[in-house]
Amino acid sequence: MQDNLSDDHHHDPIEEGAALRVRALEELLIAKGLVKAEAIDAVVEYYEKETGPRNGAQVVARAWCDPDFKAWLLKDGTAAIHSMGFKGYQGEHMRVVENTNDTHNIIVCTLCSCYPWPVLGLPPAWYKGAAYRARVVREPRAVLAEFGLDLPASQKVRVWDSTAEIRFMVLPQRPPNTGNLSQAELADLVTRDSMIGTAVL
Amino acid sequence: MSQCNVDDNVLLQAQRIIPDRPEGDPLFRRxxxxxxxxxxxxxxxxxxxxxxxxxxxxxxxxxxxxxxxxxxxxxxxxxxxxxxxxxxxxxxxxxxxxIERPEISAQIERIRQSVADIRHSQMSLHPRT
Structure with missing residues (x-):
């Protein structure tokens, strides 16, 4: 049914395509008692405000300062990370891989975008993009070079493919000359990309 | 520059560059x-x-x-x-x-209708000149 809208009328986004479909799905699930609107709000708020790479940075800084914690983290990443209160969804099975002078690690999800949400938040666009997902397995050094990272030929590069069952996170090497920094100051040095493996510190 | 050249450049760029995004970008774009x-x-x-x-x-x-x-x-x-x-x-x-597929289109139509009703009532209160 056509209503008499003038030519200068701008449609509300809710009337259009995807936004409308999402609203319809949400309303149907709520009407059927399958989800609650407040629960959806809470999930959005959690991922927008409470999780993100700063969580992972705290884990990394603690591992640099506390050898026992580091050993635990590498042996049972899930438990060690949970012990710091980072327990959100998609963090049930996490494995932390350590960068050393001999080995540099990178994470990817070749199939879609599996990612350790509780410690890194949601993945950046390039992590979800076909170029990164396809190429990092085939030619990791070329991809790293495009991130500005040229690793010595002597350093082995290992690529870890996250899945729905297990999500990887990289423990970057502690930067040199940081012996006098506190754990909190060290956490400030840790970047998201260093925990993906596309950067070093 | 022809459309063809633009496409070639884009293709070349796409093959060479992994798209990047600064850490501070919005989590959700929509x-x-x-x-x-x-x-x-x-x-x-x-x-x-x-x-x-x-x-x-x-x-x-x-x-x-x-x-x-x-x-x-x-x-x-x-x-x-x-x-x-x-x-x-x-x-x-x-x-x-x-959910069944017909339910989705029916719900979409209900939302559209309710938006149209609201707009209609607003236009009745504030008629356009």
Whole structure:
């Protein structure tokens, strides 16, 4: 049914395509008692405000300062990370891989975008993009070079493919000359990309 | 510059550059991205639906899109990604019999009608000149 809208009328986004479909799905699930609107709000708020790479940075800084914690983290990443209160969804099975002078690690999800949400938040666009997902397995050094990272030929590069069952996170090497920094100051040095493996510190 | 040259340049760039995005960019580029994301996360948390069931749908759509026209710049990647996400959500809900497809179009029509009713009542109160 056509209503008499003038030519200068701008449609509300809710009337259009995807936004409308999402609203319809949400309303149907709520009407059927399958989800609650407040629960959806809470999930959005959690991922927008409470999780993100700063969580992972705290884990990394603690591992640099506390050898026992580091050993635990590498042996049972899930438990060690949970012990710091980072327990959100998609963090049930996490494995932390350590960068050393001999080995540099990178994470990817070749199939879609599996990612350790509780410690890194949601993945950046390039992590979800076909170029990164396809190429990092085939030619990791070329991809790293495009991130500005040229690793010595002597350093082995290992690529870890996250899945729905297990999500990887990289423990970057502690930067040199940081012996006098506190754990909190060290956490400030840790970047998201260093925990993906596309950067070093 | 011809269209052909533009395309060649874009292609060359796309082959050489992995799209980047600074850490401070918005988490969700559209409000509905956040809702679609949270909808399936909430449903998996609050029901017996396994995450892998949804993920399988998502993987299929991403693979199909990758074959057709993979996006290169960060915004396009995000937009295409969430288009796939939404299709995967919808098909999961239907395949798992949470919702029947005709219900979706009926609900869309109800929302459209209610928006039209609200607008109509507002225009009656404040008629255009």
């Amino acid at each position: 409000a509905w991205h956040a809702r679609a994301f949270a909808l399936i996360v909430t449903l998996v948390k609050d029901s017996d639906l396994p995450w892998a069931t949804f993920q399988t749908q998502l993987v299929e759509r991403l693979a199909a899109q990758q074959k057709d026209a993979p996006a290169r710049d960060p915004e396009q990647i995000d937009l295409q990604y969430f288009d796939c996400w939404l299709e995967a959500v919808e098909d999961t809900l239907i395949a798992q019999q949470f």
